[in-house]
Amino acid sequence: MTAIAPAAVLWDMDGTVVDTEPYWIQAETDLVESYGRTWTYEDSMTLVGAGLWESAQILRDHGVDMVPDDIVAHLTGAVRERLTKDGVPFRPGAQRMLSELSSRGVRMALVTMSVRAMAEQVVSHLPTNPFELMVTGDEVTQPKPHPEAYLTAAERLGVPIAECIAVEDSRNGLASAVASGARSLAIPHAVSIEAGVGYTTWPTLDSRTVDDLFSIPFPTSDSLV
Template sequence: MTTQLPAAVLWDMDGTIVDTEPYWISAETDLVESFGRTWTYEDAMTLVGAGLWESAKVFQDHGVDMSADAIVDHLTSRVQHRLATDGVPFRPGARELLEELRSLGVKTALVTMSVRRMAEQVVSHIPFDAFDVLVTGDEVEHPKPHPDPYLSAARLLGVDITECVAIEDSRAGLASAIAAGTIAIAVPHAVSIEAADTHTTWPTLAGKTTADLATLVAERAHEGLSR
């Protein structure tokens, strides 16, 4: 029996490949407090996985008197500075699984709502050719939880979205992956994600291999035959 690997694996970045949430929360808190307002951990958690320009509207509602573009640029620059000075905190198992996929010739895409310059900064710290394409928040018309980011990735890779695995840590990102039709995996980190028939939940990527992904592909194919 031949093992069927995914047509492609589509990766979220923040919280899935790298643990940048503390960097974002610190930047957000400093920004809101600079306008004399309060930003709580709970406030920050509501934005995990959201598009940056949609998040900017929330900061404006919290008293940040800046344009949406200026807010996105400011926060991104602050997080990029932390990445440069404090390092890129990779999540357990992410690089190992990604490297195994690449060694087997599986197509990969980074699908992130961060802007391209930050995505490229993170990718530059991966010591192998990690992704065929990058889909970033400043280049999509509709951010997560809309399906467009994942559909765009599949289109750029030239693959069937239903034969792709997507790996996500946030509710908004997972909703995007499911709506697009991917074989979706939730690896919760900063926020909890309820179990459901729409996706597979793994507590961590540590120890996960392409064989585990192939099992999910086989299960999807079996479901299709059963219908």
């Protein structure tokens, strides 16, 4: 397949660039259990790729007696503490791919449902910041799986979304990327993603090249969701 350089590569963060899911799961579990309720691993998987305020409502339904803004602040604070204490666990191949794309002059944006302060904390652990801009969960009106975040990133970069590649790990995130019209790559992590129409699936970025990424096919008009 012909490798066609994108106008930009748009990256999800949690589960794609960094493996923060265990930090989120622990934060959710501790919070729910502090109210005498139970939070299972299966419960936590329902929040993978979801917007923080939507996740907050689900936690309220599980007995957390806090307003959504306070839940989001609590969870984000707990995860940021873990990032400070235990470090930033990058996903296999992510730092290398970011570096190689940057060295080839490819424009990039971070498109995450985490809040900006946390995204900035994660990016600060990279040797250099490869992202021209960020679109974060506290800056959009419609979280993933709505395409707003990806469309916003392309608009701010001044490039057509159809000429971008979006990299995701979750079902919600992938749905957002595909619906935006971007060439979409899924690298499943916490939740499985089956092969399907309108996107490409890799098990990992490890051992993949920039040209492999550039070979991600363009979506067809009937593959958009």
